[in-house]
Amino acid sequence: MDTETPGTAAVSADSARDLAELFRALADPGRIRIVGALADGRKNVGELAAAADLSESAVSHHLRGLRLMRLVRTEKEGRHVYYTMDDEHVFEIFRCGLDHVHHR
Template sequence: MAKESVGQGACGHTGMVEAVKKGMAGEAVLRDLADLFKVLSDHTRVRILHALLKSELCVCDLVDALDMNQSAVSHQLRVLRSAKVVKYRKEGRHVFYSLDDDHVVSLLQDGLDHVME
């Protein structure tokens, strides 16, 4: 008896499968989402984001709050900035960082709620 190949309607739920396919985001969008999760998968970056969830902070405040060196914090902030997860503003010689928008706040808060459940 020949096996039916996967992806050829083997389960008989073609209507449901077609509806799912039509509702799925495009490959480029899903790749971008995977890249966002990669950025969020670093413990140091999550620590920075958690601090920024509490308040806008300048680099030197992040260094003090996280007990890290300035070079390491700045490097991680560049990664977060390029991923559009944080934004910055300059005030004199200080650069202040905050979470980019409410979506990032929600993503972090939902993630925290989930792991603390």
């Protein structure tokens, strides 16, 4: 037995890494506003840039990260790319946090 479980159930190193990564995905004001905008339905990069008050390049970089984590999904339409939230549970954590920030 290793040093990982000192008595009662602790968070394993692996779970801790995964969970931290998940929270990190939401740990930026720009990404919060992007996800908040997507709460309202699918949006393209330009619309998200306007909603988050960021350059389209910055938004595109953020979306790349969210895409790699499979938190969002894309639909190409002509020269636009529409983004949609693709992880209901993360979306729920987001709403949960938003509640917290609003009610106090």
